[in-house]
Amino acid sequence: MALEKVLATIDKNLDRSLERLFALLRIESVSTDPAYARNCRAAAEWLAKELQEIGLDAGVRDTKGHPMVVAHTRTAGAGPHVLFYGHYDVQPADPVALWQTPAFEPQLKEVAGRKVIVGRGSADDKGQLMTFVEAVRAFVETEGAAPLKITIMLEGEEETGSPSLAPFLEANKKELQADVALVCDTDMWNDTTPAITTMLRGLMLEEVIVKAADRDLHSGLFGGAAINPIRVLGRVIASVHDGDGRIVIPGFYDGAGELDAEIKSQWKSLDFSESKFLGEIGLSVPAGEKGRHVLEQLWSRPTCDVNGIIGGYTGTGSKTVIPAQASAKFSFRLVGRQNPEAIRDAFREFVRKQLPADCEVEFISHGASPALQLPLASPYLKKARDALAEEWGKPAVLKGSGGSIPIVGNFKRDLGMDSLLIGFGVDDDRIHSPNEKYNLSSFHKGARSWARLLDALRS
Numbered sequence: 001m002a003l004e005k006v007l008a009t010i011d012k013n014l015d016r017s018l019e020r021l022f023a024l025l026r027i028e029s030v031s032t033d034p035a036y037a038r039n040c041r042a043a044a045e046w047l048a049k050e051l052q053e054i055g056l057d058a059g060v061r062d063t064k065g066h067p068m069v070v071a072h073t074r075t076a077g078a079g080p081h082v083l084f085y086g087h088y089d090v091q092p093a094d095p096v097a098l099w100q101t102p103a104f105e106p107q108l109k110e111v112a113g114r115k116v117i118v119g120r121g122s123a124d125d126k127g128q129l130m131t132f133v134e135a136v137r138a139f140v141e142t143e144g145a146a147p148l149k150i151t152i153m154l155e156g157e158e159e160t161g162s163p164s165l166a167p168f169l170e171a172n173k174k175e176l177q178a179d180v181a182l183v184c185d186t187d188m189w190n191d192t193t194p195a196i197t198t199m200l201r202g203l204m205l206e207e208v209i210v211k212a213a214d215r216d217l218h219s220g221l222f223g224g225a226a227i228n229p230i231r232v233l234g235r236v237i238a239s240v241h242d243g244d245g246r247i248v249i250p251g252f253y254d255g256a257g258e259l260d261a262e263i264k265s266q267w268k269s270l271d272f273s274e275s276k277f278l279g280e281i282g283l284s285v286p287a288g289e290k291g292r293h294v295l296e297q298l299w300s301r302p303t304c305d306v307n308g309i310i311g312g313y314t315g316t317g318s319k320t321v322i323p324a325q326a327s328a329k330f331s332f333r334l335v336g337r338q339n340p341e342a343i344r345d346a347f348r349e350f351v352r353k354q355l356p357a358d359c360e361v362e363f364i365s366h367g368a369s370p371a372l373q374l375p376l377a378s379p380y381l382k383k384a385r386d387a388l389a390e391e392w393g394k395p396a397v398l399k400g401s402g403g404s405i406p407i408v409g410n411f412k413r414d415l416g417m418d419s420l421l422i423g424f425g426v427d428d429d430r431i432h433s434p435n436e437k438y439n440l441s442s443f444h445k446g447a448r449s450w451a452r453l454l455d456a457l458r459s
């Protein structure tokens, strides 16, 4: 059978696939820090070359930020036209001292009886995107061509909210339009159980700067009479939630919807333990909306979190000061049809209304993207479930995910395309943290899974 030959090619070439992945992992493509801009370009160029080598028409495309890699197969092939998306940028290695081996010197290690690929980006997202590239390579090597009409788009700004992607999509709509998007940037249910993520939360990021006096003040000479912006900001932060963990910003839950009964009962049947989930991170009591199951809190309910607070003296020792300003970085995870722009406006209004005399507020937006929901009736979903079940020997779990991939909302909104989110990460991959790893079995069976799905799509 044709597919068996492709799978055998993947198996036979595993060592060389790993060498290719390691070469990509050595490139320090940290997107958030301008000091690494050259490395981001180097990663894009490395990938374009890789895709050219397997016969695709590939190039590096400039944007205002880090470049995009776009590649097309040269032959039409049978079946639908698919757009594969992944990101080559990675999070900073910080805190560097906590890495057991250097972040950008990838290694194959054995940890608790499992072979794992260790290095920044191994799971998020270089190892994952390479599972797809390796699957395409195996078709080309075995059959002389890719199995379908495939467009590959790899971006370098996912970890900073994809600021250049929407304009790029808009400007290249015709070229990027496909029947369905395939995305490899999510996780499995566990090490041995595959999953398809059918619900993904959106994200709205907002920085709030509260300003009061026109300079920092001695807190003895002015304290009592001078308003302290940290206190004002603290009050604002504390006012977002009520005692039951609900967000009280007017209109916030508009469009959030309720989980449909089919998905709810399916999630209930998943083997998930709240106490184990929380216990593993040293916690015990769910902190989300009262009366909601933890999976619901994570996958289908919106949140507001403060990711950082800045203000006043934060150095060693003490300093008696009333600062001139204080700021906080807010992030809102969104679900259903919640409108990120409307929520941004409502939040700003909510903050402004609470400002006392002599205070001003400034807002900085760090991006906004809607949530995603894959219709359960999608014909691609069925083929993906079958392909994954074949490879892993058990049915794929349909799950939600609390994380966000800013662009998938735009695929739907701007190109009218659904996205199939299939990834092979696992909970303990430590993405964004020191000692990030990717299971070797995820890398290997991930490539095999894509080969099976591509084969199923063409027939």
Ligand code: BES
Pocket: 124, 125, 158, 159, 160, 161, 162, 185, 186, 187, 203, 401, 402, 403, 404, 405, 406, 425
């Ligand atoms: N790949 C992750 C998101 C993810 C991880 C989804 C695991 C599902 C399962 C992505 O690279 C990520 O980190 N997204 C950020 C977006 C932000 C930086 C704009 C997030 O969710 O915080």
Ligand code: MN
Pocket: 087, 124, 125, 158, 185
């Ligand atoms: Mn990612």
Ligand code: MN
Pocket: 091, 124, 159, 431, 432
């Ligand atoms: Mn990430």
